Each structure stands twice: as C-alpha cells, then as structure tokens.
Amino acid sequence: MHLKHFFVTAAVLSTVLISHTAGAQEPLKIGAVYALTGPVAPYGVAQQKALQLRTDALNAKGGLKGRKLQVFFYDTEGNGNKAVQFTRKAIESDKVDIILGPSTSGEALLAAPIANEAKVPLISHSAAQTVVDPARPYVFQTAQYDRIAVPVALQEFKRLGYTKVALLSSTDGYGQSGTAVLQELAPKYGISIILEQFDRQDTDMTAQVLRARQSSADVMLIWSTFPAPAIILRNAKAAGFAKPIYNSFAMAAPDFLNQAGPNAENTFVMSAALLLPEALSDSHPSKKAVMEEYQEFLARYKEAPTPSAQHALDAMSIIEDSVKRIDGDVNRQSLRDAIERTDIFGANGHFKFSPTDHGVSTENAPIVFLLVKGGKFTAAR
Amino acid sequence: MNSLSVVIELAVSGLVIGCVYALVAWGFTIVFNATGLVNFAAGELVMMGGVISATLHTRFALQPIVTVPLTVIVVAAVSAATDRYFLQKARRQVHMTLVMITIGLAIGLRGAMLFLTGKDFQFPPPFSEFEFPPILGINLSTQGVWVICAVAVMTGVLWWLFAKTWLGYSMRASGENPRAAQLMGVSPRWVSNLSFALAGAMGALAGTLIAPLASANYASGLYFGVKGFSAAVLGGLGSPVGAVVGGLLLGLIESFAAGYVSSGWKDAIALGLLILVLLLMPSGLFGRRATRV
Numbered sequence: 001m002h003l004k005h006f007f008v009t010a011a012v013l014s015t016v017l018i019s020h021t022a023g024a025q026e027p028l029k030i031g032a033v034y035a036l037t038g039p040v041a042p043y044g045v046a047q048q049k050a051l052q053l054r055t056d057a058l059n060a061k062g063g064l065k066g067r068k069l070q071v072f073f074y075d076t077e078g079n080g081n082k083a084v085q086f087t088r089k090a091i092e093s094d095k096v097d098i099i100l101g102p103s104t105s106g107e108a109l110l111a112a113p114i115a116n117e118a119k120v121p122l123i124s125h126s127a128a129q130t131v132v133d134p135a136r137p138y139v140f141q142t143a144q145y146d147r148i149a150v151p152v153a154l155q156e157f158k159r160l161g162y163t164k165v166a167l168l169s170s171t172d173g174y175g176q177s178g179t180a181v182l183q184e185l186a187p188k189y190g191i192s193i194i195l196e197q198f199d200r201q202d203t204d205m206t207a208q209v210l211r212a213r214q215s216s217a218d219v220m221l222i223w224s225t226f227p228a229p230a231i232i233l234r235n236a237k238a239a240g241f242a243k244p245i246y247n248s249f250a251m252a253a254p255d256f257l258n259q260a261g262p263n264a265e266n267t268f269v270m271s272a273a274l275l276l277p278e279a280l281s282d283s284h285p286s287k288k289a290v291m292e293e294y295q296e297f298l299a300r301y302k303e304a305p306t307p308s309a310q311h312a313l314d315a316m317s318i319i320e321d322s323v324k325r326i327d328g329d330v331n332r333q334s335l336r337d338a339i340e341r342t343d344i345f346g347a348n349g350h351f352k353f354s355p356t357d358h359g360v361s362t363e364n365a366p367i368v369f370l371l372v373k374g375g376k377f378t379a380a381r
Numbered sequence: 382m383n384s385l386s387v388v389i390e391l392a393v394s395g396l397v398i399g400c401v402y403a404l405v406a407w408g409f410t411i412v413f414n415a416t417g418l419v420n421f422a423a424g425e426l427v428m429m430g431g432v433i434s435a436t437l438h439t440r441f442a443l444q445p446i447v448t449v450p451l452t453v454i455v456v457a458a459v460s461a462a463t464d465r466y467f468l469q470k471a472r473r474q475v476h477m478t479l480v481m482i483t484i485g486l487a488i489g490l491r492g493a494m495l496f497l498t499g500k501d502f503q504f505p506p507p508f509s510e511f512e513f514p515p516i517l518g519i520n521l522s523t524q525g526v527w528v529i530c531a532v533a534v535m536t537g538v539l540w541w542l543f544a545k546t547w548l549g550y551s552m553r554a555s556g557e558n559p560r561a562a563q564l565m566g567v568s569p570r571w572v573s574n575l576s577f578a579l580a581g582a583m584g585a586l587a588g589t590l591i592a593p594l595a596s597a598n599y600a601s602g603l604y605f606g607v608k609g610f611s612a613a614v615l616g617g618l619g620s621p622v623g624a625v626v627g628g629l630l631l632g633l634i635e636s637f638a639a640g641y642v643s644s645g646w647k648d649a650i651a652l653g654l655l656i657l658v659l660l661l662m663p664s665g666l667f668g669r670r671a672t673r674v
Contacts, residue, residue, distance in 0.1 A: 039600055041500045171645065197645035201604045203401070203595030206394040207639035207647075210387055227502040227596040234594070238520040239390065259504055259596065 027070035028063065028323075028330060030055070031090030032312075033101040033111060034125075038077035039226060042255050043308040044103040047125055048073060050293075050309035051100065053300045054316040064323040065330055072096060076107055083107035084114055091118045098335055100315050101125050103308070106173040112139045121336040123318065125311035127249075128177045132358040138336055140358045142314040144272060144348050144365055146181045149249055152367045153221065153270055154182075154189040162219045166212035167193050168232060170200040170224035178223040178248060200228055206235045213241055225250045230259035237263050244268065249367070253306045257375060264372045268380060271370050272307035274347050279368040279379035286366040289317070290347045314346030314360075390519055391640040392633065397525040397594075399632020400532040401427075404587035405609025406616065406624035407539070408580035414556040414619055415576035416569075418479055422463065422487040424606020425494075426581050429456050430588020431597030432494050435503035445508045445589075453585045459490075460581025461574045468577075469570060487602060494599040502596040505589075528590045532625070535583070539621055552576060615655050617668025626666060631655075 032051055035044035055069040063069055072094050074086035083102045090096045091114070098121045102108045105128030112131055115122035116138045124131050124141045132141045157165060167182060169175035179195065186193045194215045196208035209232065212220050220236070220243060222229045229251050236245060245267040247256070252271030257264060273280035273290045280287055293313045297305035322338035323330055342353045350361040369380040408423040434452040437443050443451075463486050471482055507524040543549035554562040555572040563569060587605070588597065608631065616627025631651055639647040658666065 037495065037500050039500070039502070039598065195645075198639075199648065201601060203591060204394050204398050204636075207391055207636050208644045210390060210640055211644065214387070227504075227598070230502075230504065231595055234522075238522055240515075240520065255501070259502055261504070 026067065028067045029094065029096040029098075030069060030071045030319075031087075031094060031096035031099045032071055032073045033076055033083055033086050033090065033099060033107075034073065035078035035103040035107070036073070036075035038079070040078040040104055042226075042253055042306065043125075044075075044078070044101075046306045046308040047101070047103060047312040049301060050297060050305065050312040051316065053296060054313055057296070058316075058320070064320065065326075067330065076102060078104055078107065080107045080110040083111040087111040087114045087122075091115065091120050096120070097330070097332055098123070098319065100312060104174070105131065105177060108141075109173070112136065115139065119336075120332050121339060123315040123339075125308070125315070128173065129181070129359070130177070135356050135358040140318075140339060140353065142318065142346065142348055142351070142360060143311045144249070144360055144367065146178045148349070148360065148362045148365045149270060149367060150178065150181045150185055151362070152365060153246065153248075154185060154191060156369060157191055157219060158189045160219075163191055164215070164217040164219075165191055165193050166196065166215055166217035166220045168196045168198065168205065168208050168212065168220060168222045168224070170228055171197050172200045172225075174250065175200070175224050182221075182223070198224075198228060200224060202228065203231065204235065205232045206239060208232070209235045209239045209241055213239060217243065219243055220245045221248070222246070222251075223248045226255065227259055229256065230261075230263070233260045233263035233267065246270065246369075249307065252370070252377075253308075257372065257377070262375075265375070267372055269370045269372065269377065271368055271377070272310060272347065273366040273368050274305055274307045274310045276368065276370055276377050276379060279370065280366055284366055285364070286345050286347060286349055289314075289345050290366060293347045310347035314348050314351070317344060317346055318342050318351060386517055386519055387640065389517070391636045393519070393521065393525065395633035395636030396629060397522075397528050397632070398591075398635070399612075399629035400528045401587045401591045401605075401628075402608050402612040402631050403532055403625045403628025404535070404583050404590075405605055406613035406628045407535075407621060408583045408587075409610055409613040410619060410621055410624045411552075411576050411583070412580045413613075414621075415552050416573045417556070418468070418476075418483070419610075419618075420577070420580065421480065421483040421606065421610075422460075422490060423580060423584055423609055424604070425487045425490040425602035426456055426460055426584030427588040427591075427605040427609070428597070428599065428602035429459070429490060429494060430585030431505075431592035431601065432498040432503065432588075432599055433585075434589040435505040435592055435597040436498040438505045439503060445506065448505070449508070449586075449589045452589055453582050456585035456588075457578040457581040460584070461578035464574050464577035469573065487606070491599055491602055498599060500599065502598045503592070504596050505592050507593040522594070524590070524593045531586060531590055535586070536625060543621065548575070611652060611655055614665055615658060617665030620665070620667040623665055623667030 034047050055071050059068050076082040099115055100123050102111050103125050105126040108124040108126035108131045116136045121138050125143050127143045127145045129145045129147045169179045196211050198205050229247050247269045249270045251269050252275045277290050277294050321344050326334045326338045340353050342351050344351055348360045349365045370377040371380040412420045434448040437448040508527045513521045551567040552572050555567055555569045559569040612627040612631045613624050616623025634651045635647050638650040
C-alpha cells in the first residue's frame with residue numbers, strides 16, 4: 001500500500017512539475033477571425049497571407065519572448081453572425097490570447113463587444129470609426145477609417161476647386177458610415193454633398209448617375225465596395241458623364257481594375273500608400289513601414305500586397321512591440337495593457353494608443369490618390 | 382441633357398432590368414402553374430446561369446455563343462434533377478415541407494457554386510461587341526438590347542408553347558387538375574420535370590444576360606429570387622402574361638423612383654406599390670387563383 005501511495009504521489013508530482021515547465025513554452029495563441037470566402041474575401045485572404053508570413057518569420061527567430069506563435073484561422077465569409085460565433089469559439093474553446101480581425105466593419109461591430117466582455121484583446125481590421133469610438137478597454141483597430149480618409153478626400157477636392165460633390169454610396173454599413181462622415185465634414189471645406197444611394201447588390205445605377213449629371217456637380221465620389229463601382233463606371237460612360245470620378249479606398253485593389261476594365265480609365269482611386277509605395281513622399285514618417293511591409297509581402301508571395309494586408313501586418317508590429325515591453329507573464333491582460341501604451345509608425349499611420357484612443361492617428365495619414373492609366377494604377381500627381 | 386433624353390434613359394434602364402425580372406418571374410409562374418409549388422430556388426438558377434457562363438469563359442476561353450446555350454442546358458438539367466430526385470420523392474408531404482425543401486436546395490446550390498466557381502465577382506463579355514451609335518444623345522448598351530430581344534422572343538415562344546402545342550396543353554391541364562390530366566394520358570410527374578427544366582432554362586437565360594452588366598457571383602441568388610418573386614406576385618402568380626407585366630412594371634417603377642423621387646427610397650417605393658396592388662387585388666394584376674400555402 002505504501003508503494004502504491006508512493007507511485008501515485010510521484011505521478012501527481014511529476015505531472016505538476018512537467019506542466020509547470022511546459023507552461024513557459026506554451027505557444028502564444030492568436031485567433032484570426034477573417035472573411036476568407038464570400039464577397040469580401042479579397043480583404044480577408046490578403047490579411048491571412050500577411051499574418052501567415054509575419055508569424056512564420058517571427059517563429060523562425062524563436063517566437064516572441066521564447067514563445068512560438070500559433071495562429072487559428074476562422075472563415076466568417078464576411079457574415080456578422082459567423083464572426084460572433086468564431087470569436088466565441090476562439091475565446092472559449094481555443095483559448096486564444098489575442099484576436100485579430102474581423103475584416104469588415106459590420107462584423108467588427110458585432111464581434112468586438114464579445115471580446116471586450118470576455119476580457120480578450122482584439123485588434124480589428126475594419127474601417128468604421130464606431131468600432132473604437134468610444135474606446136472600449138479591449139478593442140483596438142489598425143485600419144484607417146472613414147474619419148481619416150474623408151478629410152484627405154475633402155482637402156483634395158478643395159485644392160482642386162470643387163465645391164459640389166455628387167456622392168454615390170451604398171446602403172450597407174461601409175457606405176452609410178462614409179456618407180455620415182462626409183456629410184458632417186464637408187461644410188468645413190466649403191463643399192456641398194448631393195447624395196444618391198443604391199443597394200450594394202443593385203444591377204444598374206443609371207438613375208443615380210443621371211441625377212448626378214443633372215445636379216451639375218463638379219466631381220463624382222463613389223463610396224461602396226464590390227461590385228457596384230464597376231457597374232457605376234459603365235453606367236457613367238454610357239450616360240456620357242464628363243466630370244472626374246473618384247472611388248473610395250475600398251477600390252484600392254487589382255480586383256477593381258479587373259472588374260471595371262476600360263471604364264476605369266482616367267478615374268481616381270483613394271488608396272493607402274501600400275498599393276503604390278512610390279506615390280508616398282520619402283519624408284513621410286510612415287514611408288519606412290510601408291516600404292518594409294511591401295517588400296516582405298512581395299518577397300514571400302511574388303505579388304504586390306493589397307492595402308488590406310497592412311491591417312494585419314501593422315497589428316503584428318503592434319503585438320511584437322507590446323510583448324517587448326511586458327515584464328513577466330504574457331497573457332490577455334498584460335497584452336492589453338502593453339498594447340494600450342503603443343507608440344509606433346505602421347503602414348496605416350501613427351499608432352499612439354491611449355486609454356481614450358484605440359485607433360490609428362488622424363494626422364498625416366499615408367493616403368495617396370491614384371489615377372488609372374493604361375489599365376494600371378499610377379500616382380496622380 | 383434635356384429631360385426627354387433622361388426619361389428615355391431611365392425607361393430603357395428600367396426595361397432592361399424589368400426583362401430580367403420577367404424571366405425570373407416566368408420561372409416561378411411555370412412551376413407554380415404545373416405543380417402548385419413556389420420554387421424558392423428560382424433565384425439560385427439565375428445565379429447559376431451567371432456564374433457558370435462566366436466560369437466557362439474564364440477557364441475554357443469559350444465565347445458567349447457557346448457558353449450561353451451550354452449553361453442554359455446544364456442549369457435546366459440541374460433544375461429538373463432537383464425535381465426528380467428531391468421534390469418528387471417528397472410529393473406526399475405537406476406543402477410547407479416541399480417549400481422548405483426548395484429553400485434547402487437553394488442553399489445547397491449556392492454552396493456548390495461557391496465551391497465550383499469561386500468567390501469573385503466575374504464580368505463575362507457581352508454577347509456581341511457591336512456598339513450602337515448614340516441615338517438622340519443616348520447610348521444604348523448592346524447587352525441591354527440583347528436582353529430586351531431575348532425576352533421578346535421568349536414571350537412569343539412561351540405563348541406558342543402554351544396556346545398551340547400539345548406539350549403546353551398538357552402542362553396547363555396538369556396544373557389545373559392533375560387527376561383528370563392523368564386520366565387523359567398526361568403524366569403529372571413528367572410535366573413537373575419539364576416545368577422545372579423550363580424554369581431552369583428561363584432563370585439561366587436571365588443570369589447569362591445580366592452577368593455582363595451586373596456581374597456574376599455565387600451570392601446573388603437571393604437578390605434575384607426576391608425581385609423575381611415580387612414581380613410574379615405583382616403580375617399575378619400563375620399568369621405568364623402577369624409575369625412579364627409584373628417584371629417590366631417593377632423594373633420601370635424602380636428606375637423612375639430612383640430617377641425622380643429618391644434613389645435611397647426606390648426599393649421601398651417599388652415594394653410599397655406591390656403591397657398596395659395586393660391589398661386592392663389580392664391575386665395580383667392578372668392572377669386568377671389564390672395561392673395555397
């Protein structure tokens with residue numbers, strides 16, 4: 001009996017000792033809740049590639065603070081309900097330390113509160129300001145959002161002397177968010193907005209284009225994701241719309257050129273500098289981050305990154321920088337606290353987080369205007 | 382830039398999309414007439430028309446003259462198969478069950494198309510490259526002309542089918558009174574298969590026609606299904622004439638509402654009018670029979 005007791009105690013003691021030492025090498029778990037299929041898959045797939053390349057590179061160097069990075073990918077298909085389900089799964093079953101994503105604003109607005117309540121840090125790749133304003137303790141965002149992009153567009157229109165803008169926006173979350181910000185800020189630049197709307201899945205926007213033409217606006221601004229802008233450009237050409245046409249940063253991707261074809265010629269697209277780094281001036285503080293991210297993506301995948309990739313790469317840069325600053329155990333709480341004190345430059349801009357500011361800075365955003373010429377994106381000026 | 386050209390441009394735009402709605406509405410109507418069933422997978426048939434023809438073009442470099450007939454045949458066959466192997470096996474079930482099966486089929490077809498054709502929005506080439514010169518300052522899109530011509534031709538074909546051929550008589554008879562039709566030597570099962578095949582062909586045609594204009598994507602089925610169903614109900618479910626009238630009317634109302642009232646409200650206005658019509662004429666504009674649920 002004594003022998004049996006001895007063996008039981010030995011077994012228990014050794015399991016405890018082994019699990020304790022194994023704890024030090026437990027991987028750092030990252031849950032990536034991305035839209036990998038579905039209409040917005042171009043965004044999610046680019047982010048997945050970017051995340052994969054950065055975590056592989058870090059793991060090759062031994063991980064962060066001796067802990068390897070383990071990524072769990074979840075495909076939400078761009079669906080908010082799935083985003084919520086997978087966020088829960090990541091937190092409860094896979095027990096991740098931090099969540100990256102979701103890829104779109106609609107999903108983020110649903111999934112972020114879940115992470116916040118469960119006290120798990122989440123770095124969103126969405127573009128809606130409302131995800132981080134008001135700031136919730138555990139929710140951060142790397143993507144530039146409309147409140148950053150809109151002033152850049154309005155400033156450009158002011159510089160070119162436009163006072164009347166025909167805004168064609170979709171009725172989904174992205175279009176509505178952009179519309180609200182544009183209508184709010186336009187008067188400050190002496191610009192009036194004429195609003196026309198359409199459903200993201202509508203098949204013909206001739207009526208909206210005709211109204212824009214009738215309104216004698218100086219310029220047309222399209223604020224929508226795929227596939228509507230390609231349809232609008234075709235309708236605009238057929239209706240003989242002669243004024244300049246601008247697209248939002250949602251169209252800063254090669255898919256736009258594929259879909260719109262010759263109708264995109266001589267139109268403008270607002271874009272994060274990552275799409276065409278040479279369009280950003282060398283003196284810009286984010287130029288270094290932009291060039292680095294562009295080169296690493298190109299080297300690994302032999303193709304240029306689309307701007308969605310930078311949301312994931314910047315998130316990893318933030319995590320890397322934050323882990324360095326943590327003394328002691330790297331867990332959900334310590335990660336969150338360290339992230340909140342981040343002050344680095346990423347491809348999206350300046351990340352200077354504080355308890356009230358969980359998004360990228362609005363100042364001096366690395367956004368450029370691209371002109372489509374010869375079926376390619378070129379620097380507009 | 383005078384107001385007449387605006388009216389014409391809006392009318393043309395409304396007619397083109399109205400024709401597409403009419404084709405989808407026919408899909409609902411033909412099946413309903415022959416079997417009493419509302420096939421909620423009709424929208425997916427349109428989607429399949431678009432993505433299959435687009436994928437045939439991108440992957441095998443086939444031209445529309447080949448992809449369109451091929452797609453129509455394939456989708457018609459798939460539609461007939463869904464009837465033979467799923468719906469007919471459940472014929473003894475309650476009507477509601479059959480409707481649920483069609484919804485399930487719609488989801489299955491959508492998933493299959495995602496797997497087979499991918500997630501991207503594809504814009505296949507228009508049926509012909511010929512560009513119309515501007516008439517009265519209006520640019521007619523060639524594909525739009527194809528759409529209108531196709532529906533005009535189909536109207537003639539369907540009229541001839543139902544009014545003059547034995548096949549058409551059988552389908553109408555089977556829809557009105559399956560027992561009597563059986564006694565007269567018409568097989569309701571066979572008619573049912575055929576009506577599903579025909580609906581598949583209509584839907585696929587609609588899909589191939591609209592894809593060059595509005596893109597083809599695996600997720601677009603629900604949108605077309607809802608529009609087509611609204612058009613069918615507006616015109617009177619069960620009436621082929623009603624389907625065309627309903628479709629064109631829905632397209633025109635949408636276009637003019639967006640052009641003259643407010644683009645944000647166009648869907649609300651169009652469907653609001655649908656509700657108004659149904660309140661006044663519950664069977665729709667041309668409907669004869671009440672729908673059993």
